[in-house]
Amino acid sequence: GAVVSQHPSWVICKSGTSVKIECRSLDFQATTMFWYRQFPKQSLMLMATSNEGSKATYEQGVEKDKFLINHASLTLSTLTVTSAHPEDSSFYICSARDHRRRINEQFFGPGTRLTVL
Amino acid sequence: DAKTTQPPSMDCAEGRAANLPCNHSTISGNEYVYWYRQIHSQGPQYIIHGLKNNETNEMASLIITEDRKSSTLILPHATLRDTAVYYCIPNFGNEKLTFGTGTRLTIIP
Numbered sequence: 001g002a003v004v005s006q007h008p009s010w011v012i013c014k015s016g017t018s019v020k021i022e023c024r025s026l027d028f029q030a031t032t033m034f035w036y037r038q039f040p041k042q043s044l045m046l047m048a049t050s051n052e053g054s055k056a057t058y059e060q061g062v063e064k065d066k067f068l069i070n071h072a073s074l075t076l077s078t079l080t081v082t083s084a085h086p087e088d089s090s091f092y093i094c095s096a097r098d099h100r101r102r103i104n105e106q107f108f109g110p111g112t113r114l115t116v117l
Numbered sequence: 118d119a120k121t122t123q124p125p126s127m128d129c130a131e132g133r134a135a136n137l138p139c140n141h142s143t144i145s146g147n148e149y150v151y152w153y154r155q156i157h158s159q160g161p162q163y164i165i166h167g168l169k170n171n172e173t174n175e176m177a178s179l180i181i182t183e184d185r186k187s188s189t190l191i192l193p194h195a196t197l198r199d200t201a202v203y204y205c206i207p208n209f210g211n212e213k214l215t216f217g218t219g220t221r222l223t224i225i226p
Contacts, residue, residue, distance in 0.1 A: 004160070034213070043204075044161065044216040093160045095214075104151070104210045108160030 002028045004096050006109035013084055014117055020080045021112045023094030029074035030096035034106065035067075038091040050077040084116045119144040119207040126221040135192040137220050139205030142186040150181060151208050152190050154201040155219075161204065164190065200224045 003026040013019050023033055031052045036044040048069055049057045056069035068080040077096075081088055091113050095106040122140040129135040141150065151166040165172055165179045167188070172179045178191040192199050204219040 036216075043218050044155075046213060046215070049213065091158075095160070103166060104149070104208060104214075105163045105166075106161075106214060108162065111158070111160050113158075 002026075002096075002098050002107045004094065004107045004109040006092075006094055006112050008112060009110060010113040010115075012115045012117065015085050016083055018080055018082045019084055019114060020078055021092055021094075021114075023077045023079070023096070023109050025075045025096045025098075025107070028096075028098040028100065028107075030077075031074060031099055033071060033077040033094055033096045035069060035077075035079050036093045036095070038093060038111075044093060047079075081114065084114070086116045089114055089116045119148060121205050121207065121217050123203075123205055123217065123220045125218065126223070128223050128225055129192075129195045131197060131224050131226050132194055135195040135199065135222060135224070137190040137192075137203050137205075137222060138187065139190070140187045141205065141207050144185055144207045145209070146185075148207045148209050150179065150185075150188050151206040151214070152177070152179065152203065153206065153214075153216075154199075154203045156198075156201045161216075164203075166208075195222075195224045197224050197226065 005024045007022045033050040035047045038044045047062045050069045050071040052071045058064045071077040091111050093111040095108040119141045149166050152164040153161040155161040167179045181188045202219040202221050
């Protein structure tokens with residue numbers, strides 16, 4: 001199956017700093033990628049839909065100026081958590097859809113665990 | 118997308134069939150039923166999907182009732198590696214997936 005990678009797999013940062021998370025589709029092109037956040041013992045919550053070459057679409061309640069998304073190529077989307085605070089500590093997961101496939105099968109990355117001190 | 122109801126947790130003995138139910142009584146006529154699972158601290162993994170007919174692939178079988186108000190995911194011979202949270206997700210086949218609380222399946226040796 002298709003592979004999606006994320007980097008870094010985990011990161012610890014100080015409050016007030018910015019953190020960039022990369023999501024790559026390794027063997028397919030993804031015009032659309034998705035960013036999710038998951039707090040402990042909770043389900044995944046969609047944050048935004050990232051479209052190659054255009055602005056991301058954010059879900060209600062997600063601050064677009066705090067969570068900057070860039071989808072500059074068909075294989076790479078980045079999420080930057082700006083001015084991170086402890087409440088931003090979470091598991092961030094991206095997914096990508098292979099548009100060659102007929103079904104809506106999304107391939108998920110392994111996730112990035114962010115801890116803000 | 119339709120709302121779903123899944124049992125919060127289930128246990129299944131290793132080697133037996135695991136049957137995971139999902140109620141989606143408000144599903145629309147052209148909404149598919151997708152199943153994903155998430156092993157602890159990993160990203161979710163696609164399992165199977167269906168519209169009206171029962172479906173089978175190398176991972177699982179999906180049984181959808183005739184009125185489409187519920188479905189059952191069947192893992193025919195559960196292994197310890199099948200321990201995960203299983204999500205039933207009605208979806209029109211567009212791109213946004215909405216994850217509910219899912220069923221935490223524990224395979225017991």
